[in-house]
Each structure stands twice: as structure tokens, then as C-alpha cells.
Amino acid sequence: KKILAISDLLGLTSYVEGFPNVILEAMASKVPCIASDVGEIKHIIKDNGLIINAGDINSIAKNIENFYFLSEDKRKQLKENAYKHIRNNFDINLQGKRLINIYYHLRNNCYIR
Numbered sequence: 238k239k240i241l242a243i244s245d246l247l248g249l250t251s252y253v254e255g256f257p258n259v260i261l262e263a264m265a266s267k268v269p270c271i272a273s274d275v276g277e278i279k280h281i282i283k284d285n286g287l288i289i290n291a292g293d294i295n296s297i298a299k300n301i302e303n304f305y306f307l308s309e310d311k312r313k314q315l316k317e318n319a320y321k322h323i324r325n326n327f328d329i330n331l332q333g334k335r336l337i338n339i340y341y342h343l344r345n346n347c348y349i350r
Contacts, residue, residue: 264319285319
């Protein structure tokens with residue numbers, strides 16, 4: 238948490254990911270992300286970070302450079318968008334309600350043969 242608190246940007250350049258919690262943690266700390274287009278990342282990063290091609294070193298370098306040349310207002314907007322996206326879509330209470338709804342649906346629609 239301390240490192241995220243002083244970070245400007247999180248880079249996740251994995252070749253394989255499922256649903257990386259580190260991106261959620263960064264965005265909850267108002268840290269925008271640059272991440273590879275793998276797994277479910279494209280469902281997390283929208284107008285709140287940058288998606289790059291996995292393994293494309295030039296794309297990684299160029300996007301990091303582009304991020305640091307953004308205006309302070311644009312970087313602030315990315316940070317706020319990241320935080321709002323997490324709060325609106327991945328809040329623990331919201332996720333708990335969704336999980337309970339799944340269990341209710343399964344209980345009411347599954348039959349033992």
C-alpha cells in the first residue's frame with residue numbers, strides 16, 4: 238500500500254493473466270495502469286489507463302513515455318476515472334450482492350437428478 242500511495246503508474250506486462258487483483262488495488266489507490274491485453278484486463282481498464290500488446294516492448298516504452306507527457310489535468314482525470322470505476326464496479330458490497338444473487342439463482346434453478 239505504501240508503494241502504491243507514492244506511485245504515478247502501475248505497469249503489468251504479463252503474457253498470461255486471469256483477473257489480476259493488483260490492477261484493482263492500484264486503481265483503488267488512484268493509480269492508473271498500463272497493462273497487457275490478456276485475460277480480463279480489458280474489462281477493468283477502460284478510460285482509466287492504457288492497454289498494450291503483450292510482449293511489445295516498444296509499445297510499453299512508448300505508452301509509459303506518453304503517460305508522463307500528459308498534462309497534469311489529464312493524469313488527474315485518469316486517476317479519478319480509475320478510482321470511480323473500481324468504486325462503481327468492484328466495491329466489496331456490490332460484489333457480495335452479486336455473489337448472493339448467483340447463489341440464489343443456482344439454488345432456485347438447479348435440480349438434483
